[in-house]
Amino acid sequence: MKLRKLISLSVAALMVAGMAIPAAADEAAAGGDVNGDGKIVVGYISKNTTDPFHGPINSTATEILDGLVADGTIDEWTGILDGLTDAGKQVDLAADCIAQGVDYAIILPAEAVASDPAVVNMTEAGIKVVVVNSKTDSTDDLALTYCGSDDVYAGELMATYIQEQLPDGGAYIHCQGVIGNSAQIQRGEGILNILGEDDKFEALGDYPCDWAADKAVNAATDAMSMYGDDLKAIICDNDDMSSAAQQACNEAGRSDIVCIGVDGNQGPLTMVKEGTLGATVLQDGVGQVTAGIDAIVADINGETVEKEYTIPFVLVTSENVDQYLNADSAAEAETEAVTE
């Protein structure tokens, strides 16, 4: 009997402890109450809460949405709903948002196709959906707006950089993200768009590395011992992998190998600053989610919202790294600069 009590108590205690105390705002803004229940509620379905790229995005969103609750623009938001990088889970979370009477939902899709039912179901339930970071299939038709960047372009940026660095061409390997993921597919497409057309470059192979730095290191060391001096470049689908691969090359005395990836996480940026990594492609995730929330605020205020906001990828080298290193540190440190 005692044990049972203990269990229910601990369950209750945990739930209360973990609960973000919702700040109630009295007056609801006129325009944003989509479902007419007298409250404006914003849902936020993340892709995940674990990888370094999504960390700053989630904390920025938390910052801004908490601010909007505090100043009364919206009444509540759901907190970060963790998609666990699982499209099926995101469909469930969409159902939770519907059940919770959400008016606007922000979603960072895990998959282009498989996460689409989340967008469809929410729009069918009358929720205005803002898709951030990557598109789902029906985003163009259904979403209020899409705020993201063009992954094909990111791939092309990387490829162009490689072309510039290696005017004589050479052989390269490609470290892939989780196979089937849209970012993986599109970035790979971008790389091929450029290097596939260039006779001077030879693709030695695709290594499935699941976005993971350690697997990229293995791929790099394998390729170095297999191809030796023929290996000139390692192109990675994200820069966790490229920075780790570059580090492995440097340690093996092969700092001549050019590694590049996408995202602009703090670690790689620091390496660019130090000069141990040539360049990285910055994806402005914080900018994407900020634009998404801005769009919601604009819609609440009755202003027009564009169907799409493209936040550009930027090639970060030692010349411009300072500005991004600082900006990102700012986001990390959660200063008030962003909410303003």
Added chain:
Amino acid sequence: MAKNDKKVLGMDQDSFRMFMGKYGIGIVLIGMVIIISIMRPRFIQPTNLLNIFTQISINGLIAYGMCLAITTGGIDLSVGSQLALVSCILGQLVGVKNMNMVLSIIIALAVATAFGFLNGVLIAKFDMFPFVVTLSTQLIIRSIAQIISNGQAVSMTSSVFKSIYSGNFLGIPRPIVYLAIVVIIMYIVMHWTRFGRYVYAVGGNVNAAIASGVSVFWTKTLCYTISGLLAGLAGLIFTSKTGAAQANIGVGYETDAVAACVLGGTSFAGGISTAPGVLLGSIIIGCIYNGMNFLRIDSYYQSMTKGIIIICAVLLDMVMNKKNR
């Protein structure tokens, strides 16, 4: 506590254990529902309850297969990849080749069932550790799924196919109907058939089962085969749910299935489980996910909460079965 009282008290304890073994977890569930509902009245609304049941359908199906495996003293870690395999087969047959949908589904389920059978044979015939066997087949099956799909996601555009998940039957979402059918069948299989008894006997005391003329080979093999079939069904529902066939789905799904079994009173020592218990366990898992989102619990705390609830449930189970040792 004089020695003479022991028998009377023993009976009392036994009855109490039986009661708690049967209903203890239900009390936990009711407690949870009450707490969440008081804090968030929307939680208890019919739409949300239907929502929860729809969401647990996939985990529920997997959990019933897992329950059989655990009851025989094993485990089936391959279920997550089975989801992906079925999804990819459906993607190729329905999405790419435009094959007859019913036939494709039968083929996909047959393949999943065959892999379940393979698990069973390796475990029962060669007496290999279930953990090792299913860990290995997990990798193999996932790889086959990637080969079949070539790493590409296939969009399942057919509205008929999508309605497998999103359709209604008499106003009830179809996944709930599937789950209900499986629960009823599994209840009958586990508690009203010879096979069910053999499962409990093999899990409870394999030597006694052998000495009672039970075929351990067929009992175990059938358990893993059923687990494969149920995981295949779950994969079918998953594919319809997301409208996409791809190889990277279902990663880690065995964890929630094991959790549902354990919450439902399935003992890892083998020989103890009930069909209603597994359903209750799945519902609790569903309520934890849904309820924590309703309560706005920070996602960082969610896994911890889930873990603590499972440990508490196992503790409860051990206290109930203390006399085993």
Added chain:
Amino acid sequence: MAENYILECSGISKAFGGTQALKDVQLHIRPGEVHALLGENGAGKSTLMKIIIGLYKQDEGTITWNGKPYQARGPVDAINQGISMIHQELNPEPHLTIAETIFLKRESTVGTFFLNKKEQNRRAEEVLKKFDFPFGPKTMMKDLTLAQVQMIEIIKAVSCDAKLIIMDEPTSSLDSEETEHLFRTIRDLRSKGVAIIYISHRMEEIFEICDRVSVFRDGTYVSSRDMDGVTRDELISMMVGREVKNIFPKVDCPIGKPVFRVEGLTGKGFRDISFEVHAGEILGLSGLVGSGRSETVRAIFGLDPLESGKIYLDGQEIKIKNPRDAIKRGICMVNEDRKGYGLCLQRSIRENISLPNLPEKQAGLLLNQRREKKECQEAAQMLTVKCASIEHTGLSLSGGNQQKVVLAKWIMATPKVLILDEPTRGVDVGAKSDIHTLMCQFAAKGMAVIMISSELPEIMGMSDRILIYHEGRLNGSVDRSEIRGGSVTQKEILEKEFGGK
């Protein structure tokens, strides 16, 4: 007696639940003597030894060791105080070296944590040399024969500075040459002042190696004698001691046609066993533990493989590969290991009873649960299982009632041949006589019953015929009429069990 004893146990009693395993027993050991401990199965020898090495704690009584009160907290503590035991079942760690085995739990170390292997091997080498052991300290245990493993155990005991070594059936798995080597070692130890308690069923060995003997019977101490001047007959009389009282409710019933016959059965632990059982007959298999009785019936039931031999049921030869085949033919067996092979304790009594009988309770695809419940209830009542409800788990039952549930399982199957291996072991007196009554009823129904028991009075009281095992072979048979007529006594049976003719 003002003699000089190294170990004195007096007034030791120990009960397990309701069973009195030891009652006011004593054992006095002199330094440097080889002391035999003799008694039937279950006489309490092992229990007393386990008390001495601290595995059990006595309920009453005192032990004095080297003149001081002694109580071991466990085998390791006993070793530290100078008492080592070499068990009958040796469990060497196959992947340890000889040195590691000898110094297990008292390794040579550098500082507190780090092993000093060199030093350890050197010390091992020293002791091994003392015993002329043919292998070096780095040899793996798995490369040794059983006799060598045993020798290592002895070396280990000596290296721990043991003043008393208990050897439980040390020769049971040794051949004659190895036995001879062991005896040399024992004599050597004796000359160095080490006392040895020697437990064995082999009379010749006891006469060869031992100085004194203590005899136990039914958990009581009978007497101690010097080996000089005692005869084999006297010892056996001391072990048996009592008369066979007819406490067994054996009801004679007409014995019918032969039902079951085996010819030349050979397998692990038994050779060339042939016998025949008739309908309505209770056949008793008697012999010492490990003499091949249980091994034979396990093989008949399909639990262990047969090397050769034929099994006939109703005159036709049958093949039994596993228990399922046996059950299908109507051969059922109650195993001596109730927890291991009898019940799924965490399942209900009903499920346990009906487990082998489910095919009959099938109604279409499902089980006819109402019928099952009714029949199990009846079976439980017939066997007088004391339980509140048949839905309770096996755990809620006492040992005797668990055994009745096992019987109920098989009675419901209405077997032609019922094998009962130690059906009353660990069962209280009341349940015991219930089980005996049931056995007679089964026989009266025309079943052929094969019973194994380590209790001579039980086997003599219940059997129509007794076959006596000695070291894996049959060593004679006794008819009920001979027992009734008094022409065969317990003593004679026991003599045959010990290999006499």
